[in-house]
Amino acid sequence: MVWAKEYWVLMGFIVIIGWLLWCRRKQKNKMKRNSGVPKGNLGWPFIGETLAFISCGYTSQPVSFMDKRKSLYGKVFKTHILGTPLIVSTDPDVNKAVLQDHGSTFVPAYPKSIRELLGDFSILQMNGNLQKKIHSQIAGFLRSAQFKTRITKDIESSVKLTLATWKDRHLIYVQEEVKKITFQVLGKVLMSIDPGEDLHFLKREFEEFIKGLICLPIKLPGTRLHKSLKAKEKLLKMVKRVVEERKLAMEKAGEKGAAKDVIDVLLRDNKEANEKQYLPVDFISGNIIEMMIPGEETMPTAITLAVKFLSDSPVALKQLTEENMELKRQKADSVQDFTWSDYLSLPFTQNVISETLRMANIINGVWRKAIKDVEIKGHLIPEGWCVLTSFISVHMDEQNYHNPYHFDPWRWEKIGGATVNNNNFTPFGGGQRLCPGLELSRLEISIFLHHLVTSYGWVAENDEIIHFPTVKMKKKLPITVIPIRT
Ligand code: HEM
Structure with a gap:
């Protein structure tokens, strides 16, 4: 009985150590993968840079949000808006590469409310x-x-x-x-x-x-x-x-x-x-x-x-x-x-x-989600990240x-x-x-x-x-x- 108790303590210890090592490796992998992600600022926890994005949307120059970050970080940058960490492309070549993909790397990504309202088999979501x-x-x-x-x-x-x-x-x-x-x-x-x-x-x-x-x-x-x-x-x-x-x-x-x-x-x-x-x-x-x-x-x-x-x-x-x-x-x-x-x-x-x-x-850009790591014009877009191809910035x-x-x-x-x-x-x-x-x-x-x-x-x-x-x-x-x- 005593032996059984020690056995379970030891097993629990091994599981916890294993779990901690797994988390560390995952974190390291994530950092390694994200190290090539375009420069940018993810802003505040949860809200990211959403407030700045929305307040620019109410001005006569909504593109100023993109312009400011473009001048700081280049034509492709990262941000965090509307609850999502996001890579924004204001580069027509990168936009083209994202749009031309046949669904093998990028899939449509809509906010949760839109996904709820569209059916699973909507042409806007299907692939x-x-x-x-x-x-x-x-x-x-x-x-x-x-x-x-x-x-x-x-x-x-x-x-x-x-x-x-x-x-x-x-x-x-x-x-x-x-x-x-x-x-x-x-x-x-x-x-x-x-x-x-x-x-x-x-x-x-x-x-x-x-x-x-x-x-x-x-x-x-x-x-x-x-x-x-x-x-x-x-x-x-x-x-x-x-x-x-x-x-x-x-x-x-x-x-x-x-x-x-x-x-x-x-x-x-x-x-x-x-x-x-x-x-x-x-x-x-x-x-x-x-x-x-x-x-x-x-x-x-x-x-x-x-x-x-x-x-x-x-x-x-x-x-x-x-x-x-x-x-x-x-x-x-x-x-x-x-x-x-x-x-x-x-x-x-x-x-x-x-x-x-x-x-x-009228459609200022489209959102896609990368289903695997991809590099476009030297910019890494890791699996799981969303990309916004900003048409308004190009126009x-x-x-x-x-x-x-x-x-x-x-x-x-x-x-x-x-x-x-x-x-x-x-x-x-x-x-x-x-x-x-x-x-x-x-x-x-x-x-x-x-x-x-x-x-x-x-x-x-x-x-x-x-x-x-x-x-x-x-x-x-x-x-x-x-x-x-x-
Ligand atoms: C000035 C008017 C319009 C603009 C600016 C516009 C813009 C767009 C854009 C940017 C997309 C691409 C969305 C994406 O890549 O995810 C799109 C897709 C689409 N549009 Fe339009 N659109 C217009 C009018 C229309 C009209 C009148 C119809 C229908 C009769 C229509 C039907 C569609 C459909 C079905 C798709 C989805 C295509 C697909 O995902 O395979 N659009 N539209």
């Missing part, structure tokens, strides 16, 4: 072959000529109907008005839903759902996250009904003609790969809702900021109006309707859109754009237009996850600007851009409109 396949199916559909022809008509009619209601109104809040248009278009693109009860329900519940994207990750009843998850349940129920109806119709009648929306694409996609098996209805419905996230906030912001920058730049507005008036005159003499290529072929209008996207930085860098805070659409004439191969211009991200809505976004902004400047003149009230937590206008951009007589 590997399934993400590649779904991404290319959706991108192919959104790029197809058939889709663009159809959606051009839908966008036109939505824009014209909304603008017509401005005639008898004195003050227009651009940000609110534009949201009506862009949500209608999103409803069409994803599920061919027309304005009415269902769309109204979808918009209301979706707005409730996304309020929880940046919040404390606590799921208790009454909390923001809980309310958002409830809204998602309602959305899922409604979208599932539509997907089920469409699936039934497809089973009965077969696939006729080209896919008309993303539900069609996802239903058909899997049949090709797996003979007669459809993707599960839950998977399709969840992804339809999650695909609204990148489209819902970004589009109205892009259009609103284009109007803001043009209001502040009368010379650019004049040139844009002349170019669009000319197109309107040409079309008036022809029997043919406007096509998507008519809208996208106006060079100055496209330069205004590029300049708006450069300065707006507002004097080295890349002369006088970067000046709205100058003419600069794009010298750059030679915006292409996806330009590492200094990444409003739509790049590589594996390059935004599939890129061309649709340009089309929608072009159509809106065309009908706005050919129908109305306007005077904008003073308003300012807010950059945190998301980009928007403080007073929703109020303008007084004056109809143009042509």
Whole structure:
């Protein structure tokens, strides 16, 4: 009995010593691994440098947080914000290497509240072959000529109907008005839903759902996250009904003609790969809702900021109006309707859109997590660390754009237009996850600007851009409109 007691004491002692040695080795390994991590300051325990980051977000120069650290530590540095130790890259080459990775080294990393709200199989979170396949199916559909022809008509009619209601109104809040248009278009693109009860329900519940994207990750009843998850349940129920109806119709009648929306694409996609098996209805419905996230906030912001920058730049507005008036005159003499290529072929209008996207930085960068140690341009990014590829730092860098805070659409004439191969211009991200809505976004902004400047003149009230937590206008951009007589 006595022997047994001594035995257990000895065993306990050995286990404790073993555990201490293991911890020490782990700590040493961690220090060794992190010794090549870019320079920087991790700030205070827990909060890191979050306060400095957020306070810069509320100024007119949110990039000053990055600029200050860039001048101290170089283009790639470490910090600690929003609860995460982080490596920030303001270097276009490093950003490119991170974005081009095919999921073998970097995976998307979102704050916990976002991860809770996205499903496990959301395109925004998924990785590997399934993400590649779904991404290319959706991108192919959104790029197809058939889709663009159809959606051009839908966008036109939505824009014209909304603008017509401005005639008898004195003050227009651009940000609110534009949201009506862009949500209608999103409803069409994803599920061919027309304005009415269902769309109204979808918009209301979706707005409730996304309020929880940046919040404390606590799921208790009454909390923001809980309310958002409830809204998602309602959305899922409604979208599932539509997907089920469409699936039934497809089973009965077969696939006729080209896919008309993303539900069609996802239903058909899997049949090709797996003979007669459809993707599960839950998977399709969840992804339809999650695909609204990148489209819902970004589009109205892009259009609103284009109007803001043009209001502040009368010379650019004049040139844009002349170019669009000319197109309107040409079309008036022809029997043919406007096509998507008519809208996208106006060079100055496209330069205004590029300049708006450069300065707006609606998505100011993307977060990824390294799943193994990797070295890029001499910077070590250890396994488990998050990387923020800061697009805003590249877009507002004097080295890349002369006088970067000046709205100058003419600069794009010298750059030679915006292409996806330009590492200094990444409003739509790049590589594996390059935004599939890129061309649709340009089309929608072009159509809106065309009908706005050919129908109305306007005077904008003073308003300012807010950059945190998301980009928007403080007073929703109020303008007084004056109809143009042509
Ligand atoms: C001006 C408007 C827009 C901007 C600035 C924008 C920007 C972006 C960016 C930066 C990404 C990359 C995210 C990452 O790498 O993690 C992205 C992805 C995505 N965008 Fe957009 N977007 C816009 C409009 C749209 C629209 C209208 C749609 C849908 C119809 C859309 C659908 C998507 C989807 C589905 C992804 C995820 C792709 C993937 O992870 O495979 N976006 N967007």
